[in-house]
Amino acid sequence: MTQDDSIYSLIALDIDGTMIGDDREVKPELVKAIARVKETGAVVSVSTGRTLTPALKIARESGASGPVICFQGAMTFDQVTKSALRHERLEADLAIRAIEGLKSSVPEVMMFLGDDVWVEKRSDWTDGYGQRMGVDIRDTDSLLNMADQLPTAIVGVGEPDVVGPLVLQLHKQMNGSALVTHSLPMFCEVEAIGAGKDLAVEHLANSLNISQDQVIAVGDGKGDQSMIKWAGLGVGIAGGHPDVLAISDRIIATPEERGLTHLLEELLEDGKLGPAQTGIN
Incomplete structure (x- = not known):
């Protein structure tokens, strides 16, 4: 205070x-x-x-x-x-759990690795995000196969009425092993617990x-x-x-x-x- x-x-x-x-x-x-x-x-x-x-x-x-x-x-x-x-980076097993949990509920999942953002499928939203933020959007066949590269964050993007409950659900599923945050109504972000x-x-x-x-x-x-x-x-x-x-x-x-x-x-x-x-x- x-x-x-x-x-x-x-x-x-x-x-x-x-x-x-x-x-x-x-x-x-x-x-x-x-x-x-x-x-x-x-x-x-x-x-x-x-x-x-x-x-x-x-x-x-x-x-x-x-x-x-x-x-x-x-x-x-x-x-x-x-x-x-x-x-602070996500260990591979936590990155996998985050990717799987997000993909089951929201249409857009992004992996933040180095200076780039990786996605499995491009959309107008992800391309627009890259332009607004000044970051490169990269394509991959499988985010899960990249989990061992220790990403900084995994972010799911969806409708606020879906993302809100998802944050609580994923927080419970991670059981204190990762930080699950909600900076914007459409974002569910997962980072290492030390973040x-x-x-x-x-x-x-x-x-x-x-x-x-x-x-x-x-x-x-x-x-x-x-x-x-x-x-x-x-x-x-x-x-x-x-x-x-x-x-x-x-x-x-x-x-x-x-x-x-x-x-x-x-x-x-x-x-x-x-x-x-x-x-x-």
Whole structure:
């Protein structure tokens, strides 16, 4: 929970519905606010369910130069060294169970492996996804035969009224052996149990010698809930997932109403941002 005298040194930002709205554009006023935040010595990182390539694109456009947390926390990528600081992958048996469980319920199943997305059958939706996200869609005769390559994530795409119950069903079937998340109503995502935005943000904070109470996490979706709950100051977005709003310390306006920009400007004005304090573990 937030404390009035806290100075925050790490800000972890979800992308979709938090940094950008339906127009998918990073607004100039947010870029300016993030630049001012960095001048205080605080670190700004994106923390998203997106894959690495589209996550890096938004990070660069916004000026969020801290390590990029992507794949719902399964990977943390250092923009300076251009290497992964952390990468949790699905073991083959878990990937097989995820593929089989998803294929039985939804029409689209994608395997995220390296910088590419693999599918058994192309569709207008998968091709459109590749274009929107800037990733290559690859074809394979069998995702199951690729399970031993240790994918970062398996994602099923379907109608929200099917995906919602599927998330609960697959979570039960995995029995704690994998992380089953639901960042968007049409996505059922399966990652290694070591993934999760909370674990990724915690690992990043520890590596930067930043304590939990010095961390701000901002997001709107179910996949953001864990990091918002973990952070010293957890911030939800108006109209976001009810579970997120219920555990948020603060709720701000949508990207269309410049909610995140106003939050950062307020923190700057109040002198609440700064570098990590030495000696903090």
